[in-house]
Amino acid sequence: MPRLDRLDAEIIGRLTRNARAGVVELASAIGVARNTVQARLRRLEETGIVRGFRPDVDLESVGLPVQAFVEVELDQRRMAYVVKAITQLPEVLEIVTQAGRADLHVRVAAVSHAELQEVVVRIIDTEGVRHTTTTLAISTPLPYRVQPILDKITRERGYGRSTPPPTDPLVE
Structure with a gap:
């Protein structure tokens, strides 16, 4: 690594x-x-x-104001099939497998609540899906980020072999 x-x-x-x-x-x-x-x-x-x-796309600006997270419980023997089927839905932005009650965490964007409901129904109708729970996203006060954790894990690792760290005028 x-x-x-x-x-x-x-x-x-x-x-x-x-x-x-x-x-x-x-x-x-x-x-x-x-x-x-x-x-x-x-x-x-x-x-x-x-x-x-x-690019970081603002989904609301392109006409997709409704975003949700669909937790999917499934027959785990059908995991690959379900993931492949759900991936075919253009409204699906991301699928994460997880441990816990639900097996998949699916991020979805839609034009309206009615369209979101249609997407959820298509997910439920997928062979191998047992149950879904949908949670609407209201806002994103903290978008996906990695910098704070990268700063933390590299804090004691130096700044390259022979390069001193840059001088930061804010740090005394």
Whole structure:
């Protein structure tokens, strides 16, 4: 398993805030050589730590104001079939397998409550699904993030082999 250090966490953090930042811009902002940033990015991608760069889409702005989480209990012998079937629904944004009462946690977006109900019915009608519980999302006070935990796990790991940490004017 690749080991992250503070420089890796800094690069990931800056890309999280601005995925369009180029290597030169990142190197300048962090205070390291362009080749260092380029090599780190290549390693982060090759090891699968960074899986891609995606736009952050505001679903409400594109006409999908209704979002929900559907907990799915199923015949676990049918897990692969159910996941494949539910994946075919365009309203399904994410599927997470989990331990607990429900087997799947499915994130869904819809144009209306009526459309959400149709999606839930299609999920329920999937062979192998035993029961669903739907919870409406009202707001997202904390969107998905990784930076605080990356900062925590790299706090004691240094800032690369020979590169000192950048000087932060806010830290005395």
